[in-house]
Amino acid sequence: MRKTFSKFLATAAAVSMLASVAVVANAEGVEECGFEYKEAETGIVITKVDADPEITTYNVPSEITVGGITKNVVGIDDYAFAGLDNLTVINVPASIRLENIGNVAFMTKKSLEAFVVSELGTEPTEEEVLIYIATELEYHGKTSGWTAEELAEVKAKTEAKAELAGVTSDMDMVTALVTMLQNQDDMNLGTATEDKLGVWETTLTYANVDVVAEEGSDAAKYLEGMVALKELSGIRGDANDDGKLTVSDAAFIARTLAKREGDKLTAYADYNLDGKKNVSDAASIARMLAGSFQK
Secondary structure (H helix, E strand, O other), X not given: OOOHHHHOOOOOOOOOOEXXXXXXXXXXXXXXXXXXXXXXXXXEEEEEEEOOOOOOEEEOOXXXXXXXXXXXXXXXXXXXXXXXXXXXXXXXXXXXXXXXXXXXXXXXXXXXXXXXXXXXXXXXXXXXXXXXXXXXXXXXXXXXXXXXXXHHHHHHHHHHHXXXXXXXXXXXXXXXXXXXXXXXXXXXXXXXXXXXXXXXXXXXXXXXXXXXXXXXXXXXXXXXXXXXXXXXXXXXXXXXXXXXXXXXXXXXXXXXXXOOOHHHOOHHHOOOOOOOOOHHHHHHHHHHHOOOXXX
């Protein structure tokens, strides 16, 4: 269950999945590891890091050579580090651009598991998981009060998508949910579902890993925004604080700025995580809701 909102960072350029290698530091020293990437208009966006799961530190390269041409690494996609279970430090170069950083670019499996456990506990029942999914997706336009038949529908649809995401019958509920969240691109989700999951993903926070970036860099601005949102514990973009991300939030930001009261906007209004609360945030929300958002 991931994609769109998380994928709002994808650039307009056609995507081609490729592979390369980078240098990674771990507890014992330095080793080569592979990663998959896509080409954007301005450079390379890392989509998945393929490394020894035992490494504890990853240094994101600032450039790689493709076909004899050196290109800048300008972005990191969602869940790029999901397979590195023991990762504790990610060093990010200044070449990374804000518009190419995924919503959950530095989310590891442990971080996601920690979030799911905080939401559902370590051993949630099947009904608890189904109600959680139905709530986050506003199934049938509701946030509570589903019938047994409706929850059965949620179960059937979830099981079908889970199989596409690689969930096996022997997985516990938490592991299954985490696996699905990390493999949303494989589940053939509809646009409406992707968008709702994207809103849900704005509530995710990093845990068990320190992301290090140069002061003043785009990555540092991104992290500062994440810290501010973690302190507020709400939905990014929910400027009018009604618990939802809708076009009303874009309008609220625009109206507040028109009144020259921008200082009254909370950190939630900084939708594009550039450290500012301005018309760019309103425009970004509007574009996303229109289905063509790029941060």
